[in-house]
Amino acid sequence: MIEFANQTEDSVVEARKARVLKMAKGPSQNRAAWFPLAVLAILLVFPALQFVGNFNYFIHLLLFAASYVAMASGWNILGGFTGYISLGHNVFFAVGGYFAGMIFARYGISTIILAPVAGLIAAILGFALGWITLRVRGPSFIISSLALVMIARILFDNWEFVGGAAGLALPANSLPVEWSKLPYYYAFIAMAAFAVWASYRIKHSKFGLGLRAISKDEIKAESAGIDTRLYKIGAFAVSAFFVGMAGAVWGEYLTYIRPNIFLIILVSVNMVLICLLGGKGTVAGPVLGALLIVAFNEIFVATLGASEINILATGLIMALTLLFFPLGIVGTLAKAGKLPRILNWD
Amino acid sequence: MTDILQVLILGIALGGVYALMGSGLSLVFGVMRIVNLAHPILIIGGAYVAYWAFRLWGADPLATLPLAALILSATGILLYKLVFEKDAKSAKYSEMTVLLTFSVAMIAEGALGSAFTNTQRVTSPDYATDAIFIGDLFIPTGQVYAGAVSLAIIAALALFLKFSRFGYAIRATTQNREAAELMGVNVNFVGVVSFAIGVGLAGAAGSLISFVFSFFPGKHWEWIAVLMSLVVLGGMGSVLGTVVAAFALSVIAAFVGAWIGSTWSTMTFFLALFVILLVRPQGLFGERPELA
Amino acid sequence: MTAPLLEISGIEAGYGNGPSILEDAGLTVENEKIHCIIGPNGAGKSTLLKSICGMLKIRKGEVVFKGKRLNGMRPDQIIALGIAFVPQERALFPKMTVRENLRMGGYRMRDKNELERRVGEVMERFPILGEREKQHAGNLSGGQQQTLAMARTLISKPEIVMLDEPSLGLAPKIVSEMFSIVKMMAEGGITVLLVEQNARIGLQYADRGAVLDLGRTIFEGPAAEILEDPRIKRLYLGGGKAERKPL
Numbered sequence A: 001m002i003e004f005a006n007q008t009e010d011s012v013v014e015a016r017k018a019r020v021l022k023m024a025k026g027p028s029q030n031r032a033a034w035f036p037l038a039v040l041a042i043l044l045v046f047p048a049l050q051f052v053g054n055f056n057y058f059i060h061l062l063l064f065a066a067s068y069v070a071m072a073s074g075w076n077i078l079g080g081f082t083g084y085i086s087l088g089h090n091v092f093f094a095v096g097g098y099f100a101g102m103i104f105a106r107y108g109i110s111t112i113i114l115a116p117v118a119g120l121i122a123a124i125l126g127f128a129l130g131w132i133t134l135r136v137r138g139p140s141f142i143i144s145s146l147a148l149v150m151i152a153r154i155l156f157d158n159w160e161f162v163g164g165a166a167g168l169a170l171p172a173n174s175l176p177v178e179w180s181k182l183p184y185y186y187a188f189i190a191m192a193a194f195a196v197w198a199s200y201r202i203k204h205s206k207f208g209l210g211l212r213a214i215s216k217d218e219i220k221a222e223s224a225g226i227d228t229r230l231y232k233i234g235a236f237a238v239s240a241f242f243v244g245m246a247g248a249v250w251g252e253y254l255t256y257i258r259p260n261i262f263l264i265i266l267v268s269v270n271m272v273l274i275c276l277l278g279g280k281g282t283v284a285g286p287v288l289g290a291l292l293i294v295a296f297n298e299i300f301v302a303t304l305g306a307s308e309i310n311i312l313a314t315g316l317i318m319a320l321t322l323l324f325f326p327l328g329i330v331g332t333l334a335k336a337g338k339l340p341r342i343l344n345w346d
Numbered sequence B: 001m002t003d004i005l006q007v008l009i010l011g012i013a014l015g016g017v018y019a020l021m022g023s024g025l026s027l028v029f030g031v032m033r034i035v036n037l038a039h040p041i042l043i044i045g046g047a048y049v050a051y052w053a054f055r056l057w058g059a060d061p062l063a064t065l066p067l068a069a070l071i072l073s074a075t076g077i078l079l080y081k082l083v084f085e086k087d088a089k090s091a092k093y094s095e096m097t098v099l100l101t102f103s104v105a106m107i108a109e110g111a112l113g114s115a116f117t118n119t120q121r122v123t124s125p126d127y128a129t130d131a132i133f134i135g136d137l138f139i140p141t142g143q144v145y146a147g148a149v150s151l152a153i154i155a156a157l158a159l160f161l162k163f164s165r166f167g168y169a170i171r172a173t174t175q176n177r178e179a180a181e182l183m184g185v186n187v188n189f190v191g192v193v194s195f196a197i198g199v200g201l202a203g204a205a206g207s208l209i210s211f212v213f214s215f216f217p218g219k220h221w222e223w224i225a226v227l228m229s230l231v232v233l234g235g236m237g238s239v240l241g242t243v244v245a246a247f248a249l250s251v252i253a254a255f256v257g258a259w260i261g262s263t264w265s266t267m268t269f270f271l272a273l274f275v276i277l278l279v280r281p282q283g284l285f286g287e288r289p290e291l292a
Numbered sequence C: 001m002t003a004p005l006l007e008i009s010g011i012e013a014g015y016g017n018g019p020s021i022l023e024d025a026g027l028t029v030e031n032e033k034i035h036c037i038i039g040p041n042g043a044g045k046s047t048l049l050k051s052i053c054g055m056l057k058i059r060k061g062e063v064v065f066k067g068k069r070l071n072g073m074r075p076d077q078i079i080a081l082g083i084a085f086v087p088q089e090r091a092l093f094p095k096m097t098v099r100e101n102l103r104m105g106g107y108r109m110r111d112k113n114e115l116e117r118r119v120g121e122v123m124e125r126f127p128i129l130g131e132r133e134k135q136h137a138g139n140l141s142g143g144q145q146q147t148l149a150m151a152r153t154l155i156s157k158p159e160i161v162m163l164d165e166p167s168l169g170l171a172p173k174i175v176s177e178m179f180s181i182v183k184m185m186a187e188g189g190i191t192v193l194l195v196e197q198n199a200r201i202g203l204q205y206a207d208r209g210a211v212l213d214l215g216r217t218i219f220e221g222p223a224a225e226i227l228e229d230p231r232i233k234r235l236y237l238g239g240g241k242a243e244r245k246p247l
Helices: A009-023 A036-050 A056-081 A091-105 A111-133 A139-158 A182-203 A204-217 A218-223 A228-254 A265-278 A286-305 A306-322 A328-335 B002-032 B039-056 B066-089 B095-116 B140-161 B165-173 B179-182 B187-209 B219-235 B241-259 B262-279 C047-050 C075-080 C098-105 C113-124 C142-155 C172-187 C199-204 C223-228 C230-238
Strands: B133-136 B139-140 C007-013 C020-029 C035-038 C060-065 C082-086 C162-163 C191-195 C208-213 C216-222
Touching: A009 B140, A009 C075, A036 A056, A036 A182, A056 A139, A056 A182, A056 A204, A056 A228, A056 A265, A056 A286, A056 B133, A056 B241, A056 C162, A091 A139, A091 A265, A111 A228, A111 B262, A111 C191, A111 C223, A139 A265, A139 B262, A139 C047, A139 C191, A182 A204, A182 A286, A182 A306, A204 C223, A218 A228, A218 B165, A218 C172, A228 B039, A228 C191, A265 A286, A265 A306, A265 B187, A265 C230, A306 B095, A328 C216, B002 B039, B002 B139, B002 B165, B002 B187, B039 B066, B039 B095, B039 B219, B095 B139, B095 B219, B133 B140, B139 B140, B140 B165, B140 B187, B140 B241, B165 B179, B179 B187, B179 C075, B179 C223, B187 C230, B219 B262, B219 C098, C007 C047, C007 C172, C020 C035, C020 C047, C020 C060, C020 C208, C035 C047, C035 C060, C035 C172, C035 C199, C047 C060, C047 C162, C075 C082, C098 C113, C098 C230, C113 C142, C142 C162, C142 C172, C172 C191, C172 C199, C199 C223, C208 C223, C208 C230, C216 C223, C223 C230
Parallel strands: C020 C216, C035 C191, C035 C208, C082 C162, C162 C191
Antiparallel strands: B133 B139, C007 C020, C007 C060, C208 C216
16 A cells, blocks of 8 residues: 555556556567578589589489578468468469469460569469458468468369360479589579578568567457458469479479479468468578488488378377477577577568 | 159258268357368268278278267367367357367378378279169169168257257357357357257267278368358258258269269359358358358 | 455466556455445456456465455455456446346355345346346347346345446446446445546445546545546546657
């Protein structure tokens, strides 16, 4: 009662203000922009090692990882920033792959040149699909994205023009074997760098702020004057763009396009898992996650082989991440205040 | 005319089986707010119980149905304790829970695939290949049995939910978890039991599909979309809605299969899912778009 | 002096892993009286009721009901001891009928005949519910829903009923009906603990009151005394600067 006796009206108002501030959490600004640039520089000169030995396998792994960095960063714009988890993004991978692959097969235009166009096609499709499926959120949205994969698989399996279930073979390039991977390597590194840069820019734009508001509380975001529907569909289209672009070049790199390369669930699961493991909604998360998943895949496939085991192990990693580190590596470290500066790209 | 009747009968018989496959999923969603994407692989687990009992002892899948239900129920309880209990206590379900069931589905697919390979399996009791002929109508006995047993199980479930004390508790928890708790319902216990019942229904459905469809672990992806379309059309969490949706879509799919081609028959379910989400996200019976 | 029915001392509580909403809340609830907790938005009034019945984890302090410590018990166990709680959202089952909702109120009763008898009794006492026996609770008006929620607590014959803002969203005429039900409960020997945003009305009906602000109990005493205290009047009963600027 003594405490109460000493209070004035102003002190009560002040105390309430202080309490509200205490409940909010302050942001941290502690980032190292030089680190990703340094990594990029190293990656750009890495193929020079081909002069002194055969590093084709490492180039393949880096290229593979870079393709996933591009796709997962794209996925992250919808799944991480906006909070709409899609298990159907491999549809855009397929659309990009088939669009560029078909033109390449018919007219010989390199898929690397076509990639941005393929991305655009994927984005337009994403816009249309988002217009339909983004009416629902949460579990319903996830389910609709799964149905999308099923529909796409049946369509591509039965579309004779693009080769049906057997797919189409694409011509390999004529470069000597030690250099043959390089065009694709640089293409994927460029896409990955562009995707990471774009997600940084988006995260800090008004658009990105709106997306993050939607992920926190869509109704509040809407009442704050954000056109949530347009924002969400926009995020869907942008994320489809990066996945479609990666798909375009992937077909030429493999020298064939076939439904069971693009439209298997493991591809979209990998995008999700990479973001979850690395840290959903962070810029560095998809990069870190892609490196870990690609490394892990190599170890598993090399030592255990069977695809059943691979599925089991992928599921296990995903379950353990969800149960014990739902914020992913970057998110968990950041929350504990222990994120090293070199991983803070936000 | 006979053709139409024929397709209708096949559609209805399968509708019963789909209804049973979907009802467990619907129950678990209603009570726990868990969209159990692992439900279809658990159905396949039930089918493997029937398969091995048939292959090893020549046991009739209908006779081993309780066994499959029991084994799967036990698996369900184990799963709940291992994976969902922590989440269930927070009583706030999110996308994360869906991804969790998705991971469980992958783990189970991988495990079943490693143990039993991805070869197509089927049990073949005598009635599976039998048929009843009424005039020109051809009625496959296996499908009729499966449909009838499914409906009997669903009827028993409905009576249990409507009239028993525990059924009240389950319905109360479905409608308002917090309120049920305040009436003195131990909602965690209701959660475990409903999950066990739901997964047990998957086991029962597995026994029945073992002689209706051929199955292998990888097949569950297709069924995820099929069953989800039923549950979404029925209004997530409404067992009755799921049953009605199952019959409706199954009949439509049978006609699509007969007139356009069997490849497009499953497409019915996937497209239906899309159309429902577009036109009526709350489903046929849902009053508010809880997940929409 | 006999021991109080419900004794809350120095509790700290909050949602999930979030910050503590209650920092040092205490309350003594005596038998057969109407108690009213007042305080501004965000003071922790609802949080206090929720932590009493086990819906929130208590981080510090203790809640003792009839000499039994409630900390760490599940809500269903606490309810079984004779505590009923009507939260702000009223906790009805929208797709169950009025009768089924009332039946749920006696979920823990084993004697089915006795349960049916009490359901009948309540429907007689509240004709507004009896007439709508077969309607879904979700289709009732706000006042009817609140009546149902309050009447339902009577089925299990609890010793204490906690009400979180029974007047919320109701027209003034209906509000006084709700408070007459509160009076009736108290006359029937039930202790009532209610939280009211509408401080003046709440205190008029109450025997004792408490002021909660910033997660702390800052005053506890007879309701009439609170209504008269000039400082509380200015800060919490309208008109003052602090009241106009809820944070």
